[in-house]
Amino acid sequence: MTELKIEEVKEVNDAEEGLVGLAPRFARTKLLRLNLLELLKSGPKPRRYFVKGLNMPRTTTYDNLVRLQKQGLVDKVSELELYPEDWVPERGRPKTLWVLAEDEDYKKYKERKDGA
Secondary structure, eight states: OOOOOGGGOOOHHHHGGGGTTSOHHHHHHHHHHHHHHHHHTTSOBOHHHHHHHHTOOHHHHHHHHHHHHHTTSEEEEEHHHHSTTTOOOOSSSOOEEEEETTOHHHHHHHHHHHHO
């Protein structure tokens, strides 16, 4: 399977052209990853957002997010780390968010983290 790149993310109808010839299981997986990347374009999201939005099992969603993370396309970060000045403590721990590696807020977080 070819490596996914953010430039390849298109609307589902456009993406289906690249799925011709792939085994059905691989086509579904690639389409799921494209949808995950597309949803992340609007900003960081918790895993629950993807599970409800794509109507996929939690483990399937998590496994695919981790594969995208290993490819360097997304990363997992705490809400507190990403937005330290805006975070207001609620009950429990901060949410864990998934974010595109190219997201501006994530780049600022990485600069703060690397500079510390």
